[in-house]
Amino acid sequence: MKNDQVKEQEIMVRESLKRIKNKIMVMSGKGGVGKSTMAVCLAIDLSRRGYKTGILDVDIHGPNVPRMLGISGHLNITPGQLIIPKTITRNLSAVSIEYLLANKDQAVIWRGPLKHTAIAQFIGQVAWGDLDYLVIDSPPGTGDEPLSVAQLIPDAKGVIVTQPQEISLADVRKCITFCHQVEMEPIGIIENMSGIICPHCGRKFYIFKSGGGENTALATGIPFLGALNFDPAVVDAADEGRLLIYMSDGKMPYNQDFGKITDKVIERIEETRVEPVSIDEIRKSKWIKIAIPLSKEKVAPLFKADRIALFQVKDGDINYLDSIKQEGHISPSDIKRLPQVNLVIVKDIKDKAKYVLNRNRIGVVSNAPDLPPEKLVKEFLAGHLHGS
Ligand SMILES: Nc1ncnc2c1ncn2[C@@H]1O[C@H](COP(=O)(O)OP(=O)(O)OP(=O)(O)O)[C@@H](O)[C@H]1O
Numbered sequence: 363m364k365n366d367q368v369k370e371q372e373i374m375v376r377e378s379l380k381r382i383k384n385k386i387m388v389m390s391g392k393g394g395v396g397k398s399t400m401a402v403c404l405a406i407d408l409s410r411r412g413y414k415t416g417i418l419d420v421d422i423h424g425p426n427v428p429r430m431l432g433i434s435g436h437l438n439i440t441p442g443q444l445i446i447p448k449t450i451t452r453n454l455s456a457v458s459i460e461y462l463l464a465n466k467d468q469a470v471i472w473r474g475p476l477k478h479t480a481i482a483q484f485i486g487q488v489a490w491g492d493l494d495y496l497v498i499d500s501p502p503g504t505g506d507e508p509l510s511v512a513q514l515i516p517d518a519k520g521v522i523v524t525q526p527q528e529i530s531l532a533d534v535r536k537c538i539t540f541c542h543q544v545e546m547e548p549i550g551i552i553e554n555m556s557g558i559i560c561p562h563c564g565r566k567f568y569i570f571k572s573g574g575g576e577n578t579a580l581a582t583g584i585p586f587l588g589a590l591n592f593d594p595a596v597v598d599a600a601d602e603g604r605l606l607i608y609m610s611d612g613k614m615p616y617n618q619d620f621g622k623i624t625d626k627v628i629e630r631i632e633e634t635r636v637e638p639v640s641i642d643e644i645r646k647s648k649w650i651k652i653a654i655p656l657s658k659e660k661v662a663p664l665f666k667a668d669r670i671a672l673f674q675v676k677d678g679d680i681n682y683l684d685s686i687k688q689e690g691h692i693s694p695s696d697i698k699r700l701p702q703v704n705l706v707i708v709k710d711i712k713d714k715a716k717y718v719l720n721r722n723r724i725g726v727v728s729n730a731p732d733l734p735p736e737k738l739v740k741e742f743l744a745g746h747l748h749g750s
């Protein structure tokens with residue numbers, strides 16, 4: 363795909379996600395652990411608490427969300443050709459990639475780049491409006507497709523679903539590594555199908571093993587969000603599209619357990635909130651350390667640069683510090699590693715890279731004009747360059 367087409371797609375995705383406060387990507391190292399069920403239940407529970415919530419089903423191989431919510435039929439389109447999500451309740455709406463697939467029952471075989479394009483196009487075409495939460499049911503595993511989702515939605519945070527047995531736990535570790543690689547904050551682990559309650563004696567039996575999810579959480583330092591038992595009524599409710607009705611019964615142990623998980627999710631979302639970095643505040647501060655990525659001595663887009671010019675501004679005085687040469691292209695991690703840098707002036711930057719820098723309290727000025735680095739610093743101090 364041509365560069366400007368990619369850019370256009372990125373802009374569409376940004377526009378679509380702009381009015382959504384929190385994005386949660388539900389993920390698992392392998393299939394069948396209850397990822398879609400957890401995603402749908404979390405979205406339902408959040409919406410029942412009064413949060414405007416959307417559920418986005420981007421599992422191109424098994425889009426199950428519509429079936430679990432009992433929705434079908436075509437989606438409406440705005441005059442601007444955007445998809446209008448299905449309204450489930452006043453606070454809950456849903457969109458599934460299933461609507462883009464010609465035949466629901468046919469397995470999808472797409473080659474990698476095509477899949478990324480399809481996912482990007484799909485995410486960029488939904489008119490969500492204002493949402494407090496968007497819960498994303500992504501394809502299982504840690505391959506190209508979840509990677510596409512993680513790259514396209516830079517500020518998504520990960521909820522990892524697992525089962526208690528050893529084999530699943532190895533998959534959780536893969537998920538955690540994936541989160542680190544794509545710089546996605548893992549907000550916690552849910553252990554699903556932890557045990558089953560005997561309907562006769564009320565005792566809990568462990569189907570797989572006990573405590574695996576919690577132990578992995580402890581070992582990895584990722585918070586444990588809670589455990590859910592296997593509830594046979596959930597299988598029926600999900601199959602028959604009645605999860606919403608099932609979740610409305612507050613007396614059901616499954617729903618009570620899920621409520622505790624939702625509490626924890628909300629808590630973690632707040633804890634991991636990334637406050638916007640104010641460029642004006644940086645400009646006014648007494649001390650600024652600025653990194654300018656360069657290619658052929660000119661300011662360059664982040665991933666195209668091979669050198670970083672470093673400046674320090676103290677009480678308005680500009681000091682050139684260093685020029686750091688790099689093997690390969692400059693990434694956000696290279697900037698993060700430079701001690702005390704709190705501003706980057708760059709030609710162009712992807713949303714994900716900007717998010718990662720902001721998460722580390724580093725401000726970003728992009729679309730910098732073609733001026734010598736020192737002149738760029740002067741322009742910034744004079745208030746002629748702004749954040750994007
Ligand atoms: N806690 C639970 N109690 C009972 N049944 C459950 C529970 N969690 C999930 N299930 C059932 O297990 C099956 C698999 O769940 P689900 O489809 O959510 O898994 P998944 O990880 O999304 O699978 P896939 O990888 O195919 O997308 C479904 O029939 C679902 O209803």
Ligand SMILES: [Mg+2]
Nearest residue numbers: 397398424426
């Ligand atoms: Mg699924």
